[in-house]
Amino acid sequence: MAATGGTALEHLRALAADCTKCPLAAGRTQVVFGVGDPDAELLFVGEGPGREEDLAGEPFVGRSGKLLDRLVWEEIGLTRSSCYIANVVKCRPPKNRDPAPDEIEACRPYLEEQIRLIDPSVIVTLGNFATRLLLHSSEGIRTLRGAAFPYGTGHLVPTYHPAYVLRAGGEAMAEMRADLVRAKRLMAPTSP
Ligand code: URA
Ligand code: SF4
DSSP states (O other), X not given: OOTTHHHHHHHHHHHHTTOOSSGGGGGOSSOOOOEEOTTOSXXXXXXXXXXXXXXXXXXXXXXXXXXXXXXXXXXXXXXXXXXXXXXXXXXXXXXGOOOOHHHHHHHHHHHHHXXXXXXXXXXXXXXXXXXHHHHTXXXXXXXXXXXXXXXXXXXXXXXXXXXXXXXXXXXXXXXXXXXXXXXXXXXXXXXX
């Protein structure tokens, strides 16, 4: 929110770049820290880098990312450079397996610091891992989505992971669109 996040966030990125706090360090090509505006009002949190993200060093650049970009543009009118995109774990789990609880715990301080520095008014969690972590819940995304939750001084809007929407199609896509509209309504109006 305040236009001060940039330098501190770059410092954190540099710290994370050679992190070896969990076993995922061994299999990565590079740490995928995050992308976008350090002063964004809207923050997306995914699960962890896949193959393409591991190679590119940027979150959500594969098929899931293309869908995310399209839905965010169509429903909110923002591009990826005017929001911020990060993941629960910053290194690719081997063969895209789920991140393990100890890996999520080891990586959590980076995400928490990203949230603190960016200070978005709305966080959209994509799928079970991000939603459960930030809401301290063990419920599934199907139960948690469809509503907004208070988060700090702002809001958290859970939605499906775009990879799920790519598989499930139709109704899930419509629900994700509705969640993005919910997020848009909760964003602080930006001055002209
Ligand atoms: N899936 C995720 O959860 N994050 C990415 O960055 C890419 C795919
Ligand atoms: Fe460090 Fe997170 Fe990568 Fe684990 S996943 S090595 S905690 S940056």
